[in-house]
Amino acid sequence: MYIKRHLETTIEKLSGCCKVLLVTGPRQVGKTTLLRRLAEGNRTYVTMDDINVRSLAMTEPGLFLQRYKPPLLIDEIQMAPKLLPYIKMYVDEHGNNGDFWLTGSHAFDLMENVTESLAGRIAIVHLLGFSHAEVAGLGAGAFVPEEKFLLQRDVRALTQVNDELQFYRFLCAAASYTGSMINYAALAKEAEITAPTAKQWLKVLAAAGLVYLLEPFMHPNLKYGVKAPKVYFTDTGLAAYLLRWSNAEIL
Structure with a gap:
């Protein structure tokens, strides 16, 4: 069952006025499903999860664009950063809006390359999990994340996490702070890591889009004030899962 996303209209408008469209966000929030639905089969789809496709994009990006002609939907573009300058050259030469739709899960790694290669040519949309308004009345099932692949796979690619169990303890401890001011020393103690690591x-x-850090308002004339940010899991279902809150009564 496909659930209509609120960003559909925004994506269609941006695609009509920009040469490249990028949809970023955490894994498993529906980036590819959304774009393939909007494409309605009128756009070639390729994914960088395919080792043969990724190899071609990384070793011979020019040949890749000869083989896969726009309009094109490229999934997990962060896995083939060498393709981005060639996309720039292509859109500068041909100039058709909406030629390239891209998805990417690593917003932090991806943004640096996008900023360098496609500035002024790309529209960026950040997609999160379903909102209550999107699923209301549609009988959507409970959120059951696959935390091993949804979270730890991304983190291993971003920073040195040698102990997955330790990182899982950190996730559970962080989830207990959702909606609260973060105390790095207490969080580190719960996860049995150092405060700088926490x-x-x-x-x-936060860079992966899994949590949002709400910084406090600091007036220049305010001598005493709270400096710690509040932390929010962008998907409250994930926070509830990590805390083993399986139903409303437990919550």
């Missing part, structure tokens, strides 16, 4: 890992989660 701060770094939380930044990684």
Whole structure:
């Protein structure tokens, strides 16, 4: 069953006025499903999860664009960063809006390459999990994340996490702070890591779109004030899962 996303209209408008469209966001939020639905079969689809496709894009990006002609949907573009300058050259020469639709899961790694290669040519949309309004009345099932692949796979590619069990403890501890001011020393103690490591890992989660850090308002004339940010899991279902809150009564 396909659930209509609120960003569909925005994506269609941006595609009509920009040469490249990029949809970023955490894994498993429906980026590819959304774009393939909007494409309605009128756009070639390739994924960088395919080792043969990725190899061609990385070793011979020019040949890749000869083989796969726009309009094109490229999935997981962060896995083939060498393709981005060739996409720039292609759109500069041909100039058709909406020629390239891209998805990417690593917003932090991807943004640096996109900024360098496609500035002024690309529209960027950040997609999160379903909102309550999107699923209301549609009988959507409970959120059951595959935390091993959804979270740890991304983090291993971003920072050095040698102990997955330790990182899982950190995730569970971080989830207990959702909606609250973060205390890095207490968080580190719960996860049995150092405070600098806790701060770094939380930044990684924020960059991945899994948590949102709400910084406090600091007036220049305010002598005393709270400086710690509040942390929010962008998907409350994930936070509930990590905390083993399986139903409303437990919550």
